[in-house]
Amino acid sequence: MPRLTRANFCVQADRLARALLGCTLVRRLDNGARLSGVIVETEAYLGARDRAAHSFGSRRTPRTEPMFGPGGTAYVYFTYGMHHCMNIAASVAGDPQAVLIRALEPSEGMIMMKQHRAESSRASDPGALPEALLCSGPARLCLALGIDRRHSGLDLARPGPIWVEGPKGNVVSEHGVGRSARIGVGYAGPWALRELRYYLRGSPAVSGPRKVKG
DNA sequence: ATGACGATTTACT
DNA sequence: GTAAATCGTCATA
Numbered sequence: 312m313p314r315l316t317r318a319n320f321c322v323q324a325d326r327l328a329r330a331l332l333g334c335t336l337v338r339r340l341d342n343g344a345r346l347s348g349v350i351v352e353t354e355a356y357l358g359a360r361d362r363a364a365h366s367f368g369s370r371r372t373p374r375t376e377p378m379f380g381p382g383g384t385a386y387v388y389f390t391y392g393m394h395h396c397m398n399i400a401a402s403v404a405g406d407p408q409a410v411l412i413r414a415l416e417p418s419e420g421m422i423m424m425k426q427h428r429a430e431s432s433r434a435s436d437p438g439a440l441p442e443a444l445l446c447s448g449p450a451r452l453c454l455a456l457g458i459d460r461r462h463s464g465l466d467l468a469r470p471g472p473i474w475v476e477g478p479k480g481n482v483v484s485e486h487g488v489g490r491s492a493r494i495g496v497g498y499a500g501p502w503a504l505r506e507l508r509y510y511l512r513g514s515p516a517v518s519g520p521r522k523v524k525g
Numbered sequence: 526a527t528g529a530c531g532a533t534t535t536a537c538t
Numbered sequence: 539g540t541a542a543a544t545c546g547t548c549a550t551a
Binding site: 354356363364365388390391392393394396398411413448449450451493494495496498499519 | 530532533534
């Protein structure tokens, strides 16, 4: 399966968010294990003008620096004192747009994913975790795949421990694409209402309020 | 040096 | 449905 290239990533965030649906996010661990899942839910953050974006007003700090990199740059941040979330920068260098990866449908390495989820969780019975829930949420998928701040700034268009592979066949027509407002950005005023969340209808791995009609 | 706040998840009433 | 967990980051001083 071909990997996405710089040209694939250097497009407007809303377009990239939709294009990523059906693609596979792949993580190669240091021990050689390959973990992966099909991207089924994303959110676009449109950069300096987007009040919900960390880069709103071109706020450029050590943390947000990767958002200003070229399309394909990983932006991983730590939040709520315990969670990591992963984005892929969109557009060109200097334009801080990005796409938040919100959920995956696991396809390889589920055993390892369960281990990762169990390690950092005092949950009752981690072994009983349904596969569909392993990567059902931005922080869950980072934990499952072993992704954290060390990966922020990584170039996914270059060989490395994380990359994206193109969609197999016409996934979109099989499931159909749903849209809704982004989750957890109520502070963003009018920008909170924009339908910049994209997901594959019918996927059991989609996170959060699925109340939105579909 | 300090304080307010999360692009969340989980557990519990 | 509500609340707690938990700390890096950033603006303010």
